[in-house]
Amino acid sequence: MQIIPEDDKAIDIAVEALEKGQLIFMATETVYIAAVDATSEEAVKKLVAFKNRPFGKPFSVGVTDIKMAEKYVVLNETAKNLYKRFLPGPVTVVSTGTHKVANGVEAENGTLGIRIPDYNFFQAVCKKFQKPITATSANASYQRRPYKLSDILDNISDKQKSLIDLMIDAGELPHNEPSTVIDTTLDDEAVILRQGGIKLKDKNEVLSRSEENTQNIAKELWQKYEQHAGKRSIVYALEGAMGAGKTHLVKGLAKAMGITEKVVSPSYDLLNSYSSPSIVDGSLTHIDTWRMLEAAEEMRSLGLEELITNKNVIAIEWADRAIQEIKSYSDDAIIIWVKIEYLSSVASAKLDGNTDNYRLISWGNI
Amino acid sequence: MLILAIDTSCDETAVAVTANLQVVSNIVWSQSSLHSSFGGVMPSLAQRQHEERIDWVVQKALTTAHCSLSTIDCIAVTVGNGLGIALGVGINKAKELAIKYKKPLIPVSHTEAHLLSPFAIPNSQFPISNQFSNFQLPSFGLVLSGGTTVLCLVKSIGDYEILAETSDDALGEALDKAARLLGLGYPGGAILEKLAKTGDPKKYKLPLPLQNDRIKNRFSYSGLKTAFVRLYETTKDPNKQDIADLAATFQDTASSHVEKVLEYHCSRFTVHGSQKVTSLLFGGGVANNVELKKRLRKLLNKYRIKLHVPYTKKLNGDNAAMIGVCAYLKNKNLNAKKLNAKYGGLKNINSVDRDPRLRL
Numbered sequence: 001m002q003i004i005p006e007d008d009k010a011i012d013i014a015v016e017a018l019e020k021g022q023l024i025f026m027a028t029e030t031v032y033i034a035a036v037d038a039t040s041e042e043a044v045k046k047l048v049a050f051k052n053r054p055f056g057k058p059f060s061v062g063v064t065d066i067k068m069a070e071k072y073v074v075l076n077e078t079a080k081n082l083y084k085r086f087l088p089g090p091v092t093v094v095s096t097g098t099h100k101v102a103n104g105v106e107a108e109n110g111t112l113g114i115r116i117p118d119y120n121f122f123q124a125v126c127k128k129f130q131k132p133i134t135a136t137s138a139n140a141s142y143q144r145r146p147y148k149l150s151d152i153l154d155n156i157s158d159k160q161k162s163l164i165d166l167m168i169d170a171g172e173l174p175h176n177e178p179s180t181v182i183d184t185t186l187d188d189e190a191v192i193l194r195q196g197g198i199k200l201k202d203k204n205e206v207l208s209r210s211e212e213n214t215q216n217i218a219k220e221l222w223q224k225y226e227q228h229a230g231k232r233s234i235v236y237a238l239e240g241a242m243g244a245g246k247t248h249l250v251k252g253l254a255k256a257m258g259i260t261e262k263v264v265s266p267s268y269d270l271l272n273s274y275s276s277p278s279i280v281d282g283s284l285t286h287i288d289t290w291r292m293l294e295a296a297e298e299m300r301s302l303g304l305e306e307l308i309t310n311k312n313v314i315a316i317e318w319a320d321r322a323i324q325e326i327k328s329y330s331d332d333a334i335i336i337w338v339k340i341e342y343l344s345s346v347a348s349a350k351l352d353g354n355t356d357n358y359r360l361i362s363w364g365n366i
Numbered sequence: 367m368l369i370l371a372i373d374t375s376c377d378e379t380a381v382a383v384t385a386n387l388q389v390v391s392n393i394v395w396s397q398s399s400l401h402s403s404f405g406g407v408m409p410s411l412a413q414r415q416h417e418e419r420i421d422w423v424v425q426k427a428l429t430t431a432h433c434s435l436s437t438i439d440c441i442a443v444t445v446g447n448g449l450g451i452a453l454g455v456g457i458n459k460a461k462e463l464a465i466k467y468k469k470p471l472i473p474v475s476h477t478e479a480h481l482l483s484p485f486a487i488p489n490s491q492f493p494i495s496n497q498f499s500n501f502q503l504p505s506f507g508l509v510l511s512g513g514t515t516v517l518c519l520v521k522s523i524g525d526y527e528i529l530a531e532t533s534d535d536a537l538g539e540a541l542d543k544a545a546r547l548l549g550l551g552y553p554g555g556a557i558l559e560k561l562a563k564t565g566d567p568k569k570y571k572l573p574l575p576l577q578n579d580r581i582k583n584r585f586s587y588s589g590l591k592t593a594f595v596r597l598y599e600t601t602k603d604p605n606k607q608d609i610a611d612l613a614a615t616f617q618d619t620a621s622s623h624v625e626k627v628l629e630y631h632c633s634r635f636t637v638h639g640s641q642k643v644t645s646l647l648f649g650g651g652v653a654n655n656v657e658l659k660k661r662l663r664k665l666l667n668k669y670r671i672k673l674h675v676p677y678t679k680k681l682n683g684d685n686a687a688m689i690g691v692c693a694y695l696k697n698k699n700l701n702a703k704k705l706n707a708k709y710g711g712l713k714n715i716n717s718v719d720r721d722p723r724l725r726l
Contacts, residue, residue: 081549085606094551180560182551211588242543243592247534265535267543268376268513270449272723290543291552301413302451342595356596 001161003149006121006170014125014168018043018133022165023050025138025152026125028117030090030176032138032146033062037102039131044102050163052140059105060092060113060181062135064126069114072132073097078187088118090176092135094183101132109293111185121170137178148172186293200337200364208359211248214340217361218252225334229279233308233333237319237326237366240340245359246317249340250286253315257284266317267291271302276313288317296325308333327366338363367698368438370427370463371690372420374456375448375476376513377412378683379419383431383438384690386698387487391430392680392687395419416455424459427686435463440470440705442693444686446724447476447513453720461715470709472693473718476684477514477725479692480649481507482523483681484674486691497674506631506643506671510624510658511650512538512553515585517627518726519635520647523695526726530627532585537620538652540587544594544616548609558613559655565607565614570597572619574626582630590619621658625665632669645672653682 004010006027014035017024021043024035034050036043038061047059063069066083073095075083082093097112106112115135117123126133138146143155149167208214225234236253238246247265254263258278266272266288276282285307289295299322307314308329319326319337326335341360348355368390373380379395428434443460446453464471485498507518507526515532535543538555545554550561572593575586594616601608628646635643646666652658653675663673681688697705708714 078549078551082551085609177560180557182554182557184551186552187546187549241595242547243588243595245588245592247588262531262533264532265539267539268536269447269722356592 001164001167003167003169006168010168011121011124011128014166015128017166018125018129018131020165021046023047023163024166024168025149025164026121026168027119027170027173028062028122028135029119029173030117030137030178031173032149032152032170033117033135034138035062035133035135037129037131038105038134039101041102044104044134046163047134047136048104050140050160051136052160058107058111058113059134059136060115060179061101061105061132062115062117062122062126063132064123065116068132069116071098072100073112073114076184076187079184082182082184083116088116088123090118090179091115092179092181094181094185096185105134111183113181115179121168145175145178147175186291200339200362200366203362203364205360205362208245208361210357211245214245214248214359214361215252215255218249219256221249221336221338221363222253222256225336228334229282229313230311233311233329234313235308235326235329235333235335236313236315237335237337238315238317238340239320239337240359241342244340244342246340249338249361250284250315250317253313254284254286257282257313259284270298279313283312285312285314286317287314289321290318292321295322299325305329330366335366336363337366367440367694368433369440369442369472369690369693370424370435370438370469371442371474371686371693372424372456372460373444373476373479373684373686373689374412374416374420374452374459375444375446376452376684378685379416379423379456380684380686380689381420381423381427382686382690383427383433384486384687384694385489386694387485387691388489389486389681389687389691390433390489391427392685393423393427393430394680394683394685395423412449413451413455416452420455420459424463435467435469438469439702440472440693440709442472442474442689443718444476444479444689445473445718446721448722450720450722453722457718457720461718464715465712468710470705471715471718472697472709474689474692474696475724475726476689477509477516478526479688480509480511480514480682481518481520481526481647481726482692482695483649483676483688484647485695486676486681486687488677497672500672501645501674504643505674506628506635506646508624508628508646508648508662509650510537510648510652512536512542512555514650514725516726517585517631519643528726529631530583530585532587535587535591537585537587537624538650540591540620541617541652541655543591544613544620547595547598548612550609550613555652556654558617559657561610562614562617562657563610565610565612567611567614567618569611570615572597572615574619575623582627585623585627587620587623590616590623617655617657621655621661624658625661628662629665632665632671636669643671645674648673648675649682649688651682651684654679 092113092115094113097106257276272286292298382392383390505520507520515536517530519527541555542553545558
């Protein structure tokens with residue numbers, strides 16, 4: 001192992017080492033990183049051995065700019081905004097990968113974390129090297145954050161030391177936090193784009209002026225279809241922006257079904273079930289796709305098909321993230337699509353008073 | 367009581383070994399993409415991933431603790447609240463081990479474990495100062511996380527009176543949602559906090575939730591969310607500073623709401639009540655929010671109430687050490703024989719089942 005000071009001469013030496021597939025340590029604006037050629041299988045294997053990781057943990061990579069990033073990941077709007085606002089800087093943006101890096105760099109689900117270190121030496125090396133460099137922190141797993149080379153050397157085994165080819169010493173770094181990881185893959189608009197819009201048959205539309213009002217509309221929505229309960233599954237597919245009142249509508253449905261338990265947002269638990277005293281063996285299943293990466297697949301694994309076969313009453317929030325999946329049950333279930341919208345500024349201007357709580361609620365069958 | 371504890375309530379596969387209140391090992395395998403400090407996003411994969419990882423994590427917890435399944439006294443497992451299919455993996459593994467090694471199996475509530483997590487102590491040869499030397503019951507208990515927002519009165523271990531619960535979103539969920547709206551990905555609660563540090567919480571104005579509640583027996587974040595969506599829409603092409611200001615404003619208002627509800631109960635129990643409450647147990651992922659903790663501490667000082675939080679941040683995220691500690695606290699009066707009568711034997715073990723909506 002060789003230790004050299006961080007200066008202009010070190011740039012070429014570092015690039016040469018990376019080209020040879022060697023493991024080198026260098027500084028960034030956050031911590032020292034363990035850098036290898038992220039496209040080289042051999043080099044990444046060496047890194048995995050050094051990090052002494054159990055299995056399957058991905059590595060973030062550093063690049064020079066957004067252009068280089070776009071070779072290795074697909075950037076959605078959220079990601080592009082993050083690059084624009086926060087990079088270069090201590091932020092790692094996770095996007096869907098293009099599978100051009102070595103095995104084990106991307107996560108198992110094909111995502112890749114990229115960052116653009118705000119650090120001249122790194123920029124110079126990466127620019128010259130023209131390939132992404134792993135930017136994982138230089139400590140072995142579960143060890144302290146590496147702000148100076150001795151933080152690393154004092155905490156690793158001889159075997160690990162033997163894996164290091166080159167260390168570039170920039171002295172003790174300011175104790176900045178490691179980079180913040182931001183996962184943007186849940187915001188892939190492609191999911192929604194693929195689904196296409198929804199057209200409602202027999203569209204109904206009402207204006208709700210309050211949360212209570214919304215709950216009463218839900219009651220009507222229940223009474224209208226109650227006769228089918230126990231004979232067929234009834235699915236309320238809810239579409240509406242954040243804060244529009246989807247959960248409030250489900251509270252209203254539950255109340256109408258005689259459920260006295262408190263209905264809360266299932267965003268976190270994904271699925272909640274409440275037994276309803278007004279239907280024999282009946283229950284209301286409340287699902288939320290907000291947190292699901294592949295809403296259709298996730299709902300299947302949560303047993304949506306079985307729920308429908310068992311003629312359950314189901315309310316699905318953020319249903320627009322899984323239109324096709326929900327549509328596919330239209331033979332077995334009565335599907336009521338419910339849209340909750342904020343009023344447009346034009347519409348609110350025509351109404352008196354504070355219209356902040358007003359919502360346009362429309363529904364129909366699909 | 368040496369306990370092997372398992373928690374697979376959501377995206378983390380967690381196994382720990384605890385000795386009474388002491389955390390001997392606490393292994394958390396996070397399914398999130400890169401950093402274990404954030405939650406995950408692939409619940410359907412959760413089940414499969416839990417199944418693939420759990421043996422490894424159990425082994426790692428045991429070897430780190432230098433013990434084996436034959437030497438532990440009992441097994442504890444989270445049965446709720448959480449994601450049903452994920453919970454099932456931990457429960458099945460716990461049952462398998464309990465039967466194979468003839469150990470009692472204690473079912474534990476995830477929320478109750480968060481509540482009691484401040485009682486955990488580190489595995490250290492050096493004695494630490496005991497933050498509970500003057501601890502008295504009843505105490506307040508506050509659990510704020512992605513899935514739970516509850517303030518309760520802890521009358522005794524296992525006997526809780528709910529003082530306020532959320533009527534819609536959990537606080538952690540609301541923070542994550544606000545972060546996602548700001549384009550900070552998911553889960554963004556922790557990132558929102560980081561950004562908020564550089565933001566001005568007074569730059570914008572958001573309405574305080576449930577201001578008109580005279581009796582403050584609930585939390586609500588839906589109205590705040592709505593107002594935040596509106597506010598964000600009026601901010602044209604926000605730059606980094608605007609985003610930080612928005613983050614700070616949201617966090618500030620969300621925290622004020624917790625403060626107001628807590629203050630109501632502080633004054634209720636301090637002035638009028640015959641029983642005086644002198645401490646508050648605080649757990650759950652949002653307890654890692656430094657700004658909120660600071661504000662709560664200040665408020666509690668005013669009422670001379672001591673704030674108890676876990677000794678390490680790791681105990682606030684999903685973990686299994688708190689499960690072991692909770693199982694111990696609830697059963698510490700049972701000797702081995704009684705413990706076995708209550709939780710041992712095929713019949714008892716097989717009756718342990720998931721309860722996805724279990725609360726306190």
